[in-house]
Amino acid sequence: MPLKDKVSTALLSDMGRVRTNNEDAVAEDISLGLLVLADGMGGYNAGEIASGITIATVLDTARREWKTLPKGQVDASTGYTHEALMLRNAVETAHTTIYHVSQSQPQCAGMGTTVVACMLHNDRLSIAYVGDSRLYRLRNNRLEQITRDHSLLEELIARGHYSRPEAMKLVRKNIVTRALGVEPEVSVDIIEETAEVGDLVLLCSDGLTDMVDDESIRLTLVEYADNLDSAVKKLVDTANERGGKDNVSVVLARVNESFQRKQRWFDRFAEWF
DSSP: OOGGGTEEEEEEEEOOSSOSSOOEEEEEETTTTEEEEEEEEOTTTHHHHHHHHHHHHHHHHHHHHHTTOOTTOBOTTTSSBHHHHHHHHHHHHHHHHHHHHHHHOGGGTTOEEEEEEEEEETTEEEEEEESSOEEEEEETTEEEEOSOOOBHHHHHHHTTSSOHHHHHHHSOTTOBSOOBTSSSOOOOEEEEEEOOTTOEEEEEOHHHHTTSOHHHHHHHHHHTTTOHHHHHHHHHHHHHHTTOOSOEEEEEEEEOSOOOOOOOHHHHHHHTO
């Protein structure tokens, strides 16, 4: 059975109430179990260019490499699946492309973007991300932030300079410490988690999380768990009702059935030797 029959998705990106253009971008390729969200930054329309390059590059790289990927296998040297390593490579490729464009095109100088990409495969969730766009998981009505923001606020907390309540009062939370395309090199974090039937996976830009607290997000997901289109619309509408100070993008996926990869007879046969 194709993955699209086992996983439901919904995507929505909105300009918000203050901005005059949308520098966010979202996309999916459900045949690969791939979801991507990018939040661009930069003058003129450069943010749109950066996020657009990211979406296109991650999709293109995944589609190309998927054909020869050792699916469902863990790389012995890293402990990550080949799917996770492929996602990291795709994000790194997007970074290199954005950086080269920003260096060669004056109108794109200084552009960058955050990104969070995930792939659902073999009852797993592989995640690659840079910046403060987030991935959450709702399981058994409990909302958990899986990614950790690459932000000044989070770094100061991690180093022990502030408690979280202190940092929330004293530190601007929108200062990112990593983004694609800004510096010659970037460090891409990858995370892998299990996926269970009933899980809701949420990817979002900070246009949502700056306006809507985690508990409100959780309650919305619980209420609209059976209607993802209504869920993404409700989240975006709530962000706009509370000020809509930034572009707002939301991607949702619900695990309806197990999608564990069945090992083919010749794969099992090969393991005997």
